[in-house]
Amino acid sequence: MLESAAHHPVYNELVAISGEENVRDNTLDLLAYSRDASPFQFDSPGIVVRPGCTEEVSNILKIANDKKIPVVAAGARSSINGSPLPRVPNAIMLDLTRMDYFKGLDEDIMTVTVGAGLRWAELIHLLKEKGFKLGFRGPYGGNAGTVGGSLSGNSIGCGASKWGGACDSVVGLEVVLPTGEVVKTGSGWNPDSKPFARYTTFNDLTGLFLGDHGTLGVKTEATLKVYYTPNGVAFADYGFESIDDCAKVMHELQRKKLAEELVLLGDKNSIDLLANSYLDFWERLECILAVIIEEEDEEIANKKKEIVDQIAKRDGRSLGTFLSKAHWTDMFNMVQPLFDSGFWYNTCHLRPISTLPETVKGAHRIFEKYDIKGKGMNWIISALGVDRSYCTGWITLFIGNQKNKELMEKVWGELKQIELSTGGAVPYWCGPLWEKECLTQVNPNFHNLMRNIKGVLDPNNILHPTVFDL
């Protein structure tokens, strides 16, 4: 282990709480903790601690609050938006990945309770062994991403078409407040109650902490809904000649809630990058919709596939099942290799499905204006159905060559503006990626309420200060 030249002012206190092996303040480790999976760069933390239990988190926060030292909670730092990076010097970073325990599956109330640092891939695997599945399975970075990180950043991803995003799957949380007190939300307000219900008796305090980007409390445990492993799974891929036709079908399937997952590839360029052999086999292929159906019974799954088929073939044609199968069975491994071409400049957000075609056309106008293909840059446009009627807009840019950085940032900025101004889109997570644009537009009463809540929960403003301009 590298020694630091001079220790952080609370080094000894943190060592006393979490043990020397779980506290680091040497330059090399701090450097490693100064990045997430985005191109953003901010301050390095002043010290990193890996607490092993809720009591340790509470004791660390009490010290930080007492000495007014900033604290930033982090999961795997797999965010592609800069959200877990400290924006003030000398902060204590709480790395929650040691709290990766599987506390228990409760078949009686159909929930699973886990430590906030558990990774989605591991949770899915552990549940599968017991005959269960989650609704929302995790973001597509789920090999690394933790439950606590996703719930703090409103993650959208696998299974969202049927079950909604990460936060929709939550029944209750255990949260440590910036002052060190521990709170259990939902039916957990009653010490004798199991975490079986989210909306009970008082306000929904769970919602207060979901999507807070670690500004209001540190999530230490989460209780999520579970379902039995399905016996019937069906797959179908459809090809379309235009984004308008493809989005129309996606919208209808989504409104009828027919699929577990609906993924759209939004133009020929994206198909070429992800599944180019399709372009050799099918002419006039502009978009692909991959459909995954999961049901308790095989007959129901197949019947649903027949209904999907009827709807999709009105404007599209069947392409078999290869892409949907590959997508579903390789879930978290599909997008990871795209990092081989460097960091992504992505613009993930939510929008009504009906507004997708206009956005794709707007993006194409920008790509043509700057001739980004000609400059060696590239893009993937995709979308994922969410809940009943909306979708993600995922437009990801690849820089190709670092010499393109300035141009890339220009294109990225314009793309974000187009996305926000088309069809009332909203980002799901924020971070430095979206924060400036969102704070320019946020209703002042809404923002004041956020500030007031922050002031009450975090009187010394120690938790992820400056985020959301609170």
Ligand SMILES: Cc1cc2nc3c(=O)[nH]c(=O)nc-3n(C[C@H](O)[C@H](O)[C@H](O)COP(=O)(O)OP(=O)(O)OC[C@H]3O[C@@H](n4cnc5c(N)ncnc54)[C@H](O)[C@@H]3O)c2cc1C
């Ligand atoms: C290949 C790849 C694919 C991806 N695909 C998706 C995708 O489909 N959908 C998607 O939403 N994202 C995606 N991401 C981004 C990322 O994986 C997710 O956002 C994930 O939820 C982040 O989890 P994390 O544990 O890494 O959180 P971090 O990045 O460590 O933190 C995220 C935010 O949560 C806060 N935080 C973390 N843990 C806690 C806690 N216990 N208590 C309070 N605050 C906390 C942090 O301060 C920060 O603000 C992808 C990333 C990669 C690398």
